[in-house]
């Protein structure tokens with residue numbers, strides 16, 4: 017019986033490992049392919065080899081020497097950081113209110129934010145374009161930061177309110193009884209407990225802003241505010257006859273790797289955050 | 298240390314629920330007072346109003362003679378122990394206990410001294426640097442107590458602080474809570490739904506039901522002179538037996554047979570304008586095996602012969618359950634049973650619980666004669682629940 021059970025679990029483990037490997041390979045191959053392309057010379061670009069025959073750093077050197085890419089990188093980082101910071105602060109306050117307070121219009125607020133999350137963004141592109149042109153926001157940082165905040169807030173509110181719901185109400189009461197003002201109770205008790213949730217949310221929002229292509233494409237026109245995903249699509253070779261694929265790949269690697277590293281590095285916190293087992297009395 | 302006065306305090310929640318109604322309690326300096334009642338009767342609400350965690354809808358709350366209705370919890374100088382303990386999970390035991398002192402901006406040396414002192418009293422010294430999640434239930438409970446006692450507040454409020462512990466630990470902690478309170482002499486309001494805890498801990502007990510105070514008094518007083526049917530049924534374990542009784546000439550017709558009216562009972566009936574029906578209440582410990590009572594006792598009581606349903610031998614006593622043929626129960630009794638949760642009140646229908654001496658030869662299935670003390674019988678008005686035998 018025991019032996020039978022043993023082989024059974026071994027077979028099951030094998031099945032799962034196979035399935036997992038399949039999924040991981042499926043997800044990773046394109047990324048690895050891009051990395052491989054970024055290290056190839058123009059001549060071997062289309063040779064179909066997974067491992068480059070000739071390794072080169074030329075692609076990286078070339079993109080990092082153009083202001084086009086560096087400026088876009090700066091835009092991307094700045095816009096994503098500012099949008100993330102604002103969205104997380106607003107989201108924290110909204111989520112706290114939703115989790116803790118009874119107020120008229122609470123259901124409406126939750127409903128509307130859900131609506132925003134589900135709204136097809138493409139349908140808002142032309143109106144936003146017109147509005148921003150009229151207001152002079154077109155092709156500026158705020159012109160991208162504002163829609164990013166709008167569309168990431170529902171995500172922020174949802175993840176964060178799940179977190180706040182996990183934090184026992186009584187801790188806040190206890191802090192008040194211990195002599196804390198509401199502000200102190202929030203800062204000294206609630207905030208430290210919510211930190212993993214805030215952190216998780218910040219990463220998710222940052223990735224959302226960092227990866228956006230649609231708004232960045234339609235609401236910018238120059239290097240002033242163009243972000244990397246869009247800048248990539250405008251890449252041309254050094255001459256019009258040169259294939260820009262190598263540079264595009266190198267740029268893609270440059271913007272993808274930091275995210276992957278961050279996620280791997282903070283993986284445990286994010287997983288803990290998403291599954292919310294963080295707070296247990 | 299201080300006195301706390303609740304003057305016609307009422308709480309109506311925003312959703313319209315009337316949780317506490319016109320509660321008047323005067324708590325003396327250093328007193329240990331218990332709020333007890335079935336779940337949902339408004340004990341926690343009352344406690345939270347004293348704490349300042351809930352607004353008072355109407356009425357006045359005075360601490361040391363000052364009205365504090367509109368003071369924030371932090372300005373009332375009261376400490377609270379929660380049922381869940383509410384320990385800060387991200388702080389060590391030491392930091393948890395130091396938390397109120399830090400907020401009070403005491404210097405580090407004083408904080409250390411006070412925390413160490415509290416830890417010593419509560420036997421937590423070797424756990425000071427651990428996180429709450431690594432402690433056992435009893436240890437967490439003590440940390441919660443420690444956080445309350447470090448700052449010498451005017452009063453302690455405790456909301457079912459022992460109900461998350463297992464039975465044995467609960468009894469142990471009950472004793473230490475009691476000792477600690479005596480030692481510190483701090484005014485304490487303690488909430489529980491457990492009548493045993495209420496009886497054993499408190500200087501005085503406040504029995505609540507449906508947001509209304511039923512009776513306030515010393516545990517022994519509530520036990521001997523319950524103001525109404527509810528208090529009678531709630532206090533005491535096993536609960537008092539209730540038997541409907543019809544007034545017949547010179548006696549009461551009940552499932553225990555015809556009971557003669559003593560002078561005391563007759564006076565009680567007269568005070569109530571001679572009702573036609575009453576509810577007779579008698580506690581299990583006021584019964585005795587008829588073969589074990591002498592003639593003098595026999596004269597002061599009455600006997601009943603019934604079919605013995607179950608005998609539970611406790612070693613020191615025997616709990617003997619008799620089957621009563623009469624199933625009739627008044628509406629008041631039904632409501633009472635539903636209200637307080639089946640275990641707290643009257644014996645399941647048609648059953649009489651008695652506590653007899655261990656030497657009683659009673660056996661299950663016997664028709665056995667049992668004596669009861671007429672001097673201890675209480676009569677209640679079936680419509681209002683009022684105790685008619687209570688001398689004014």
Ligand SMILES: Nc1ncnc2c1ncn2[C@@H]1O[C@H](COP(=O)(O)OP(=O)(O)O)[C@@H](O)[C@H]1O
Pocket residue numbers: 310311312314315316334335336337338339340341342343
């Ligand atoms: N926040 C609230 N809003 C509305 N009703 C409440 C609230 N808290 C408690 N109640 C109601 O008030 C009554 C008393 O509750 P509570 O004081 O918690 O009872 P207890 O502590 O005695 O079990 C209950 O009927 C409960 O449903």
Ligand SMILES: [Mg+2]
Pocket residue numbers: 340341342
């Ligand atoms: Mg309660």
